[in-house]
Amino acid sequence: MVLVHLNHRLVQMCLRLLRAEVWAQDDVKKLHRVTVRAVPDTLIDGPAVVVISRLVVTGGNHHRLHEELTVAGGYLGDKAFRREEGVTKAQQWLDQAKPLTAADSLFEAIRVRFDRAQSAILQAIDARSKDRLKFLTNTLQSRKQQEVADIGSVLDELEKAIQLELKKDQQPAQLSLFSEDERTQLRRDTAALEARLARIPVERQQEAEAIETRYAKLNDRTFPVAVIFLVPESAVQGGAA
Structure with missing residues (x-):
């Protein structure tokens, strides 16, 4: 049962063989x-x-x-x-x-x-x-709400982590000791984190809409x-x- 719930490759193979036998022609099938x-x-x-x-x-x-x-x-x-x-x-x-x-x-x-x-x-x-x-219907609606909550939690954690990292970059230790290449790389990393942070609200909405669509009709x-x-x-x- 654990392998079934984990969608193990062995279970997938067994299901493929079962489905193939179920729909096989009468003259070659072994499953009645x-x-x-x-x-x-x-x-x-x-x-x-x-x-x-x-x-x-x-x-x-x-x-x-x-x-x-x-x-x-x-x-x-x-x-x-x-x-x-x-x-x-x-x-x-x-x-x-x-x-x-x-x-x-x-x-x-x-x-x-x-x-x-x-x-x-x-x-x-x-x-x-x-x-x-x-x-x-109720079970699937509950699953939909749980998926929306889960993706929201993941993006919230990502948002907090990026904000924490940006705070660290704003006060780097001994910045004057960095070489020009290191300072350039630091600016690029900061810009990338800020851009990623700015995309999170849009991603949150897109993910929620995708889940809604998946469970519609x-x-x-x-x-x-x-x-x-x-x-x-x-x-x-x-x-x-």
Whole structure:
């Protein structure tokens, strides 16, 4: 987890390999994006589906501000799909799901229901992303304010340091002992520090505006990554869907 938070190069390489495998063609990929699992009858009484998606939140200039995996699920009824509103409920399904080797007839029955409900399932995924974005809005606003405060603190420290250095240069020790080249260099250094000090207010405004632009116009993009079909354990034992 530490390496992930530090954006370590090894983590970046692993993510690149994962993304490449996710989007690889079916005839060459080694990572399967669809699976069937069994869930206790106390959780579901019929086929259900959980879709894991990659949510990317971007701001101004399409700058990526946040990325995470989301979970959206619902019930694959015989006639219609019904979204499970509780995210914790869908996660509970995954936590208690057990792998199984589904018979062709079982998988085909579930696939038919899934194909019929694709539009409703995509709407549920999009709704989940919108709900997540509402929650993330405050988090991103807090991060924006923190970035503005951080850059302000850095520039304040720089301003104080330059002012302190200029005070030292105004009263150099034994200036008369300096050579002409040394005095010229001292004047140049002082002029450079003064010019740098004069740019700080403009930089403070520019940095704040850049941060504001980066966090403006939040937009979410969702990319479904994996589909998990869930069936009650009794249905697996009975051989029905």
